[in-house]
Amino acid sequence: GAGVSQSPSNKVTEKGKDVELRCDPISGHTALYWYRQSLGQGLEFLIYFQGNSAPDKSGLPSDRFSAERTGGSVSTLTIQRTQQEDSAVYLCASSSGQGRRDEQFFGPGTRLTVL
Amino acid sequence: RKEVEQDPGPFNVPEGATVAFNCTYSNSASQSFFWYRQDCRKEPKLLMSVYSSGNEDGRFTAQLNRASQYISLLIRDSKLSDSATYLCVVMTGTASKLTFGTGTRLQVTL
DSSP states (O other): OOOOEEEOSEEEEOTTOOEEEEEEOOTTOOEEEEEEEOTTOOEEEEEEEETTSOOBOTTOOSTTEEEEEGGGSOEEEEEOSOOGGGOEEEEEEEEOOSOTTOOOEEOOOEEEEEO | OOSEEEOOOOEEEETTOOEEEEEEESOTTOOEEEEEEEOTTSOEEEEEEEOTTOEEETTEEEEEETTTTEEEEEEOSOOGGGOEEEEEEEEOSSSOOEEEOOOEEEEEEO
16 A cells, blocks of 8 residues: 655755645554654654644744644644754654554655755 | 664675674663664665564564663674664653664675
8 A cells, every 4th residue: 555655855945934844644544753854863753643632742843843634644744934954854654553563654755955 | 862872883794794783772761662774865664673582583683671771683694785774763651752863874795
């Protein structure tokens, strides 16, 4: 079946502009995660959605970052007033949400470049 | 101190060699442990979970030492296709969010 998909694959924007990144999780997966990976850095957790529960936003680096998950499926990550330090690969992952050893399946990522 | 620490490498080994990576984690309450593999400019993919009793999957063996808070990955009979970055991953708490190490880069050569 289809894996996690993300769009766009690449995004170049100017400092100060807003961007929206999209994630389509694997059908039926109730858990959805956003991470970012900066050059030479490990993956950094941003936000986690599980079913209808309130999202865990503890990893969002500033109030310029927000995310939504509509209808328990597609998610969008929005970055307002982008800064150069926001340049990174933004990865979305989904899992069945049924246990701690659930495998998280990652999408191919969106490479964001802020000029 | 980082939550998950790994030697970044690179580890350059010839085909057929055995190579081992270690990883340490700082939170003693961590509950689940994994090794992920990430190829250049690709997304991470689960290689294997790590269990307290140790577990093996073909040429790959993972070990967990809770007392010392470290995790290891052993690759036997290295193949060229094993060249990648290996990410040590720890799950802590109830949110199932993963904490990733920065990865250890492996380059297998002829």
